[in-house]
Amino acid sequence: MKKNQVQFQAGMSLMTFLDRYGTEAQCREALAKARWPGGFRSPACGHTGHCHLAQRDVYQCNRCKRQVSLTSGTLFAQTRLPPRTWFLAIYLMTQHKNGISALALRRQMGVSYNAAWLLKHKLMQAMVERDSEQALGGIVQVDDAYWGGERHGGGTGRGSPSKTPFVAAVQCHPEGHPIAMRMDVIPGFRKTVLASWAKHHLAPGTAVVSDGLNCFPGVLEADCTHVPLVTGGGPPSKGHPIFGWVNTVLGNVKNALHGTYHALRPKYLQRYLSEFCYRFNRRFDLAALVPRLIVAAARTPPLSYRLATLDV
Numbered sequence: 001m002k003k004n005q006v007q008f009q010a011g012m013s014l015m016t017f018l019d020r021y022g023t024e025a026q027c028r029e030a031l032a033k034a035r036w037p038g039g040f041r042s043p044a045c046g047h048t049g050h051c052h053l054a055q056r057d058v059y060q061c062n063r064c065k066r067q068v069s070l071t072s073g074t075l076f077a078q079t080r081l082p083p084r085t086w087f088l089a090i091y092l093m094t095q096h097k098n099g100i101s102a103l104a105l106r107r108q109m110g111v112s113y114n115a116a117w118l119l120k121h122k123l124m125q126a127m128v129e130r131d132s133e134q135a136l137g138g139i140v141q142v143d144d145a146y147w148g149g150e151r152h153g154g155g156t157g158r159g160s161p162s163k164t165p166f167v168a169a170v171q172c173h174p175e176g177h178p179i180a181m182r183m184d185v186i187p188g189f190r191k192t193v194l195a196s197w198a199k200h201h202l203a204p205g206t207a208v209v210s211d212g213l214n215c216f217p218g219v220l221e222a223d224c225t226h227v228p229l230v231t232g233g234g235p236p237s238k239g240h241p242i243f244g245w246v247n248t249v250l251g252n253v254k255n256a257l258h259g260t261y262h263a264l265r266p267k268y269l270q271r272y273l274s275e276f277c278y279r280f281n282r283r284f285d286l287a288a289l290v291p292r293l294i295v296a297a298a299r300t301p302p303l304s305y306r307l308a309t310l311d312v
């Protein structure tokens with residue numbers, strides 16, 4: 001049997017991770033590089049000359065004397081956890097195919113459950129924001145999807161009140177294979193909602209392929225074209241090879257979330273969906289996920305506990 005190149009890649013081994021990020025000094029150096037790729041710059045005046053005041057652990061600009069800590073203004077701020085602990089969490093979260101729960105993170109990291117939970121949600125928020133910078137384009141298959149409700153007598157089918165609706169979108173190569181995907185929690189499947197979603201997340205000129213649900217022509221307002229495929233609830237149309245992918249990835253994300261997380265509150269669903277998509281979109285180079293998420297977190301503003309737990 002031919003091996004799937006994506007599934008069989010080595011990723012980053014724990015040994016390699018420890019070689020690169022095993023000490024606090026290594027992690028601080030990596031964080032400084034991620035934050036200031038061209039070397040330190042004063043956030044106040046842009047000057048690069050600086051010194052490190054060891055006693056207070058801050059960098060001071062030689063010109064304006066502004067002092068900044070290594071983590072201030074980044075996602076790593078406002079926490080007592082050292083960079084080494086954060087980096088271990090980044091490793092564990094990116095190298096597990098189906099994600100890792102806060103409970104499992106807590107055990108691996110030796111911190112409290114609340115600390116592990118908050119750290120995980122901060123990193124997931126960085127993933128939400130990173131992938132929102134990149135619009136899908138070309139040929140994109142979209143479908144309506146729902147989370148939850150099955151086990152609480154909320155009924156099944158579209159529009160059940162106990163279910164959380166989200167759009168699933170997969171950008172496909174003209175030959176059919178998936179390139180990138182995103183999943184976004186939305187208030188409901190209405191034409192105006194889909195128009196707004198498409199304006200934020202699809203490049204103009206995108207060819208949107210969907211089933212015949214009435215809201216999808218809303219993407220026309222975002223200068224996209226719409227190709228409706230009427231399936232009548234049956235199996236995906238065989239004449240369109242790209243139609244199957246969105247169903248496949250939806251099956252994968254639901255299995256992953258059900259398997260890894262026992263109780264997933266709807267208000268946090270976006271972060272879990274984005275975490276899954278973030279890994280999927282970078283699946284061709286798993287080892288690079290660790291330095292890439294470090295860079296993303298270094299460029300994401302701090303997220304307070306209040307914001308992390310706010311209704312989103």
Ligand SMILES: [Zn+2]
Pocket residue numbers: 042043044045046047061062063064065066
């Ligand atoms: Zn300065």
